[in-house]
Amino acid sequence: MLLPPGPGFAAVGAEFIRGVAAATGIAPRLGDRLALIAEEVLAASPPSAGQVSLALRDRRHALRLELGFATADVDLAGLDQARRQDGEDTADVGLYLAARLADRLTTEPGVQGGLLLGFDLARAYPARVAEAPPQALGPVHGVPLEPDDATLALLVDWAEASGAGGPVFRTAARVLDQRAAGELAALVALDARRRPLGGLFWQPFGRRLMALSGPALLLPEGAGRAALATGLLDAALGRLARGSIQGLVVLEAAPDMPAEAFEVVGHLPDAAGGQHPVLFRALEEDPGGIAWVPAALRPWVTEQVRRLGLGRDIEEPPPPARATGAAMAAETDRAAGRVTLRPLLAAADAAAVAAGNVALFRGQGFSQFRAVLDLGRPEHAAFAEGLVQAGLAPAALIPDAAGDLLLLAATGTSR
């Protein structure tokens, strides 16, 4: 559905979304939230935005409302949640409200140079007690494979009951939905009776990387657990080789992840006040590349580049061409109290906008902050200074010759 921007058609868009939600059996409460988001965004869209597309997608584990703008040159300032504080423009409040209504807000380039806003509302799964794995599992039989739904569900149930694998290995129904939506891939090792012994999951992380979770191992201590973990990882590497994926990132390693197959590319603070290593495994040779590094971060990045043996031309980025209107995208995880910021549109006011974002979310009670800068994109550098001022510190450098990812992090208590 395409609608002109501005308040005139906002109610039409809202009714459309409400209607689609009702027709597809979405609970009225969720339908109303989605409709309200559509209304707010349309109302706040400036006339220059051109036709706005509306689409409702069932991601199974989440409902996603997508609003597409034909041009990326929309003044997105209003979308930036931090601007709410200025209270300068009532239209901005609309976008701000819309962002607040979603569990997750993402912004990404549209297919033809435009801009796509995605608002996700997570589906609720009924709580249930997972069944415990049987005692006499194993030994491993054959190579790890992509499990059918029943086997995957069993793996997650058993992992949940035995506390294995970490948070991604919880709620079987959700994991199945994530996989069906193409947002999660799984490999599972089986025994001769085709019962799951362990599994490894991966999910998209940026354009060229995958975030790896697990392994969840169901074999008892000893009993070939290490070989099982290595077998799963090697199988995953084999699956992903010769494709578009450049590397695997492990943000929170399960204890059984074979550490020798990875390198430590940094450390992330955790909620408990400690920190844990960020692991990385490249799939392709790194032929070197350019890293656009802001002055404030140059010493840290240079040291990491040297430590990791990366071939990088470290360049000083040019200042952004736009004077004002910088914006960041925020991805919120309310349950974890975490917000992840990414540059959306660079301008000379990027540092202030970045600092403003952190302050806003801190004010709303978020305690964990992350920011991801793509060092392959010179315009991202403009945000660094503001993030550092706001208390974020460089935490990890995830190598990618086409654009290293610099992960900055802070916890609420670090400042």
Added chain:
Amino acid sequence: MSGFALERLVPAHVRAFEAYVPSPPDDVLRRRFGVAHLHRLNNNENPLGPPAASRAVMARWEVGQAAQYPQGDGWHLRRAIAGRFGLDAEQVILGNGANEVIAFVIKAFCEQGDNIVTADRTFAVYEWLASFSGVTPRLVPLRADGFDDAALLRAIDARTRVVFLCNPNNPTGSWWDHAKLARFLDAVAGRAIVVVDEAYAEYAEEPGFPDSFALMARHPNLVVYRTFSKMWGLAGLRIGWMAAAPAVAATVRKTSISYSVNLLALDAAREAVWDEAHIAATRAHVREMRAGLAALAGRLGLGMIGAIGNFAMLRLPIPDTVAHRRLMARGVMARAMTSFRYPGWLRVSFGSAPAMAAFAEALEAVLAEG
């Protein structure tokens, strides 16, 4: 501009394919990794370079000839090759590297929805060319680091057009002998074209190594690839070739590209055919370097595989992609094998003695870093 919607014009199998990005030139690599010199042990090149006669023809080459097109299908070179192997010149087709000949064969025999059968851990170009041509690569796992004949046979179905064997296999150096290849061809029984990529055949000293040209008489579906890039030290000129039974060659000729091999390559390759002294010297060098690498592997406690070819693989205790970077930073290029589905392995070409010494020293230092 207005009506141009790129997406609509790009076939799905092209859209889904990720472009291969070659490594930047050495000068850029040297600058990025901060080294004065880079030893190339990553492309299985011959450190001895081209044979003497090829060098001589290049040295005398009259540069004004660059203005002229070469003869369109390598008339003289095809006759020289055919004479050497007891073939008819019409059975030989040249290409801009063996890589181009892989494309000729896929174009000649496959249409969208067909499949090719090959191994999961072998030279990548068969798989890639098939994928971006809308042809499904059916990848059969290696067995004990070698092509698995029984599993390959099982993978052949009604839509299989070409089976690609790499003998000896890049990167494992494993190989089938004459009897095994003959048995395999018997079992395929003409259901598909069987390509045997013998890019490294000239390195084989083993008496049982297949005489594929002889098998061609009995098996008209057999296609053999060779290249001037490896033994013959002409990788930079890009020239390779294939031979097949006359009817198959006539079919592939339709999809081959005339004039795609340049003048200098044709002249240099023609002089190389078939310099036995160059082969002997290269083999002697490879034997020596292989022994040296085996000693290094033994000293460092690393597994090593590779029987035939100017390369071998080492099993590392650290990720191969990390070792690759750290070796680069020490001026040595070797091949990280994760992309060949051998995570944790490094492939090393048998380069010059100084390059191998530099590799040994760099690897020892990298592994000492942990």
